[in-house]
Amino acid sequence: MSDYKDAWLPKYRDMVPKAAHGFATCMYSMSLEAWRRGLDVTFKFKNKRRLFYGISYTVSNGVKTHHFDGSMGDISDPATIKICRNKGLTNEFLRKADVPTPLGRAFDEESDNAEIIEYALEIGFPLVIKPIDSGGGYGVVTNIQSKEEFEKHLINLRNKLGKKAVIAERFIKGEDYRILVLDGEVIGAYHRRALSVLGNGKDTIEVLLKKKVKERNASPFLKGKKIKVDQDMVNFLKEQNKDVNYIPKEGERVYLRRNGEYFGQRDSVNMTDKLNSEIKQIAIDAVNAIPGLKYGGVDMLINYEDNEFVVNEVNSKPQIGNHLFPMEGEAVDVPRIIFDYYFPETKYNETPYASYYYDFKPIRENFKSATASEIKLPRLPDKNAIIKEYIFIGENFNKKLFNKIKRESRGLSISGKLEVLSDNKFNLQISGTRENVEKLVTKIKEKKLRKDTNIEQIEEKIFNGPIKAGFEIINNQQN
Secondary structure: OOOOOOOOOHHHOOOOOHHHOHHHHHHHHHHHHHHHOOOEEEEEEOOOOOHHHHEEEEEEOOOOEEEEEOOEEOOOOOHHHHHHHOHHHHHHHHHHOOOOOOOEEEEOOOOOHHHHHHHHHHHOOOEEEEEOOOOOOOOOEEEEOOHHHHHHHHHHHHHHOOOOOEEEEEOOOOEEEEEEEEOOEEEEEEEEEOOEEEOOOOOOHHHHHHHHHHHHOOOOOOOOOOOOOOHHHHHHHHHOOOOOOOOOOOOOEEEOOOOOOOHHHOEEEEOHHHOOHHHHHHHHHHHHHOOOOOEEEEEEEEEOOOOEEEEEEEEOOOOOHHHHOOOEOOOOOHHHHHHHHHOHHHOOOOOOOOOEEOOOHHHHHHHHOOOOOEEEOOOOOOOOOEEEEEEEEEEOOOHHHHHHHHHHHHHOOOEEEEEEEEOOEEEEEEEEOHHHHHHHHHHHHOOOOOOOOEEEEEEEEEOOOOEEOOEEEEEOOOO
8 A cells, every 4th residue: 555654553554454444444453453462353243234233343362351342342331332322312411411512402203393493593593403313424414504494404304314303403613523532531532624635836626636535545444435526515615716726825725625514524633642631521521421431432523712612422432443544643553552451461562463464354255144153363373483475486387386385375374375476476475483484485396286397496585564364376367
């Protein structure tokens, strides 16, 4: 991944497989951290309509076992999930604990539109309307300025989107932050800044946006998410007396979306070390306000100008992808912090087994096809394992030879891959004990795997790249 940022953690570079991109990045990065520490990781699946909502995993050191769902471990009571999913109920607990929240009220499915509109007029504009039980910004409309506009969005939310239970609340002017709290301590925070581009004095907004999408796609968490110029973007730029052909000056930031809209297109900016003590305490108080919650992601609206800080939402199962792969600022190693907490005896100075990762695809496919309900990750390589790369040059290389090398590697507990470079050249990147690696290479060299091959040259190299658990053959030659 050539565009991988230097500010991101080296231990994930080229080591988040395609099957773990996007929503699965959180679960994968957590389980990878545990596995690399030598802990036993077992995935479990309850057949549900949406695949990843059915996957959980346990982590054990042989003496104690902890259960995880995404980044949420069993330090929190599972009942908190239901509380946090219901924004109205969450707000009740927050207000009881005197945690600052926007003025507002929840309305159930039985409430009629007239009652909701009457309340909206009572508290005054600008307003926000949102569903009680949705995440990711689905159905949320902010900065509503009139009764007509509010009524239009209310009808759309309840009738078209089918979200009958809603919250109407005052719109708070401020920047959107996600603050991660673990057992009374803030461990990470980022600003969810509205989509923007930064001028270089040469490129148009349209060109800068294309570069921004490419930059975002370097993140395993955001990879594959497209952002195109649409009518909303055109209209918003027009309000700023700009269009997509405008060339921003060097250092000029141009916003392409309104603050509080297009949640999935916002840019994460690490702010962990920039929060003041008051904001941190409000986030901690918000988590403490939910009975049984010890770990959570607190969404806050922060207005430094007016010194106004309010809690918008509390998440019991927060995604951590934006902490690991922020668009600006240094990454925060959330998985390490969490497993230092659960398994303090496994704390380390340097990432153990940093060269190794596992493939998430078989887990995903087996659960999807319902051929398995429980999968345990394979053991880590031997602690005395070495990593080597070999280039073999010769004649009569073919599929049978490659398959025999694969079977032999598995028998010798060797992980890695064989890549066919041409008809007369293949590459081995492997890890195993020195004895077993040398045994495999000797068998290939001495024609013990296939007698009609001819090895003319072997180049041995030191390999510092990633090694995937198991053994695979990459053959683009299709012999």
